[in-house]
Amino acid sequence: MSFLDEVPWNGEGLIAAVAQDAKSGRVLxxxxxxxxxxxxxxDKKRAVYWSRSRRKLWRKGEESGHxxxxxxxxxxxxxxxxxxxVEQEGGIACHTGRERCFFRRLENGAWVTTDxxxxxxxxxxxxKK
Amino acid sequence: MSFLDEVPWNGEGLIAAVAQDAKSGRVLxxxxxxxxxxxxxxDKKRAVYWSRSRRKLWRKGEESGHxxxxxxxxxxxxxxxxxxxVEQEGGIACHTGRERCFFRRLENGAWVTTDxxxxxxxxxxxxKK
Numbered sequence: 001m002s003f004l005d006e007v008p009w010n011g012e013g014l015i016a017a018v019a020q021d022a023k024s025g026r027v028l029x030x031x032x033x034x035x036x037x038x039x040x041x042x043d044k045k046r047a048v049y050w051s052r053s054r055r056k057l058w059r060k061g062e063e064s065g066h067x068x069x070x071x072x073x074x075x076x077x078x079x080x081x082x083x084x085x086v087e088q089e090g091g092i093a094c095h096t097g098r099e100r101c102f103f104r105r106l107e108n109g110a111w112v113t114t115d116x117x118x119x120x121x122x123x124x125x126x127x128k129k
Numbered sequence: 130m131s132f133l134d135e136v137p138w139n140g141e142g143l144i145a146a147v148a149q150d151a152k153s154g155r156v157l158x159x160x161x162x163x164x165x166x167x168x169x170x171x172d173k174k175r176a177v178y179w180s181r182s183r184r185k186l187w188r189k190g191e192e193s194g195h196x197x198x199x200x201x202x203x204x205x206x207x208x209x210x211x212x213x214x215v216e217q218e219g220g221i222a223c224h225t226g227r228e229r230c231f232f233r234r235l236e237n238g239a240w241v242t243t244d245x246x247x248x249x250x251x252x253x254x255x256x257k258k
Contacts, residue, residue: 025154030210075240076230081159083231101205102212111204
């Protein structure tokens with residue numbers, strides 16, 4: 001039996017995947033994995049997700065270079081989420097050019113952007129997004 | 130317009146919610162919120178989730194006493210996950226009596242339990258679970 005068989009993949013065949021920076025402890029991204037994505041993540045020791053919008057495997061960093069090298073994979077008690085401890089290449093996890101995707105904080109009933117753009121996405125992706 | 134309107138609630142009306150210990154930085158739990166849960170979390174400054182199995186609001190700690198006091202709420206770039214910075218009452222987030230739900234680590238193709246039970250769940254819940 002494979003470790004993959006212990007995951008109760010949801011109706012779409014997915015599990016939530018949280019990536020946490022191994023050094024800073026910051027939560028960088030939440031994305032989704034299907035069976036193939038989790039297998040490849042473990043095999044290659046780099047984060048591979050399932051892109052729900054593009055409906056294909058998303059090898060994080062394939063366009064941006066912002067690969068997440070995976071140090072550790074954990075599973076939660078009801079096995080509906082994995083937690084990755086990662087080294088974030090380039091120090092940028094978000095497609096907006098920020099360190100992390102959680103760059104908005106709720107303040108007095110409004111989402112306020114608190115984190116700076118570290119690199120213009122047009123320069124990351126070589127074209128305007 | 131409410132901050133709730135900026136969340137693209139999924140087909141089930143839910144968003145993923147990651148809770149991170151404000152002190153240790155450990156990721157404790159991943160659960161789900163609906164609109165009412167997120168509103169109450171913000172109003173009461175304690176984590177309230179939607180229990181998918183029980184199909185009702187789950188005020189974390191209502192049975193166990195292991196309340197998550199919420200210091201900060203963040204939203205990710207595509208608004209499909211929130212990140213809570215919490216103070217975990219009792220130092221136990223998991224219903225198994227462990228500090229966190231991510232107590233299993235993948236080692237050589239198998240999920241291995243790495244974290245100790247800090248308190249017998251029978252004592253937490255007053256009955257065998």
